[in-house]
Amino acid sequence: MKNYPIVFLLLFIAHISLSQSIEPSPENISRHIRKLASDKMKGRGTGSRENDKASEYVKKQFKKYGLQPKGTHGFYQPFTAKVRRVTVSDSIWQTRNVIGFLDNGAAYTIIIGAHFDHLGLGRQGSSKAEKPKGQIHNGADDNASGVAGLLELARYFSKNDVKESCNFLFIAFGAEELGLLGSRHFVNNPTIPLDKVNFMSNMDMIGRYDPNRGVGIGGFGTSEEWPAVFKDVTGKIKFFTDRAGSGGSDHGSFYAKQIPVLFFHTGGHDDYHKPTDDPEKIDTEAEAGILAVQIRLIENAMKFPKLTFTEVK
Numbered sequence: 409m410k411n412y413p414i415v416f417l418l419l420f421i422a423h424i425s426l427s428q429s430i431e432p433s434p435e436n437i438s439r440h441i442r443k444l445a446s447d448k449m450k451g452r453g454t455g456s457r458e459n460d461k462a463s464e465y466v467k468k469q470f471k472k473y474g475l476q477p478k479g480t481h482g483f484y485q486p487f488t489a490k491v492r493r494v495t496v497s498d499s500i501w502q503t504r505n506v507i508g509f510l511d512n513g514a515a516y517t518i519i520i521g522a523h524f525d526h527l528g529l530g531r532q533g534s535s536k537a538e539k540p541k542g543q544i545h546n547g548a549d550d551n552a553s554g555v556a557g558l559l560e561l562a563r564y565f566s567k568n569d570v571k572e573s574c575n576f577l578f579i580a581f582g583a584e585e586l587g588l589l590g591s592r593h594f595v596n597n598p599t600i601p602l603d604k605v606n607f608m609s610n611m612d613m614i615g616r617y618d619p620n621r622g623v624g625i626g627g628f629g630t631s632e633e634w635p636a637v638f639k640d641v642t643g644k645i646k647f648f649t650d651r652a653g654s655g656g657s658d659h660g661s662f663y664a665k666q667i668p669v670l671f672f673h674t675g676g677h678d679d680y681h682k683p684t685d686d687p688e689k690i691d692t693e694a695e696a697g698i699l700a701v702q703i704r705l706i707e708n709a710m711k712f713p714k715l716t717f718t719e720v721k
């Protein structure tokens with residue numbers, strides 16, 4: 409009996425160290441980005457073998473965190489990516505979304521997403537390099553950084569020993585660079601009812617934090633509850649809000665279905681859509697800080713039963 413206080417103290421210390429190891433870490437972020445944006449992945453162009461390999465990597469992590477498969481073929485939701493303006497055969501590619509579900513037995517679900525595709529070997533048309541063809545467009549910031557964030561949030565919410573008041577659906581989207589094709593395919597063929605979606609949080613390019621600018625958080629005008637959710641949230645990193653609910657990335661597909669959104673983005677830079685968007689230029693320390701802010705926002709948002717959608721005028 410007299411050992412009780414010591415046992416209690418040890419449990420307390422164990423709890424503290426456990427909750428610390430759960431927080432998003434620069435080491436994990438770096439590992440994911442170095443894997444996805446390595447030359448071996450050849451830029452993860454839609455339709456390539458390496459694009460498939462990148463989606464397999466995401467699936468492997470989802471499995472490791474104990475998420476349930478929520479695609480149409482296990483974790484995968486395959487679709488055909490067609491680029492509308494051209495109809496030659498090589499403008500039609502097979503790719504997929506990767507979808508994992510954390511079931512907390514709740515009424516509503518929060519969707520967290522990031523696209524995993526990039527420009528491959530520069531033949532897709534949106535490269536900003538002078539001679540893009542044949543060059544590996546690694547896409548470390550765009551958007552291995554967002555996928556690393558997605559994986560760290562999936563790990564956090566599935567391993568934190570808290571049963572949240574919402575379920576979570578984690579989606580790595582395919583074919584964003586060809587015009588938000590993966591997210592549009594998902595909202596038109598959802599694997600959970602869209603009217604049960606609380607809100608969607610998207611990460612696209614969160615690896616180039618500039619302390620003078622701060623990280624931009626879009627979607628602030630898409631729900632009247634966001635101001636209350638953001639109130640008193642601070643972090644090691646600086647952020648500013650932007651009201652827009654669409655533009656630039658996959659959250660726009662959800663906004664178009666009247667779902668409140670958030671969009672995390674550290675801004676444009678000289679390596680944008682060029683072969684020089686490389687892993688060593690990523691600020692993983694700051695990215696971990698951005699993810700910590702996102703977690704606080706999500707936790708605050710869950711104090712409301714369901715966010716109401718507002719159209720941004």
Ligand SMILES: [Zn+2]
Binds near residue numbers: 523550551
């Ligand atoms: Zn992107």
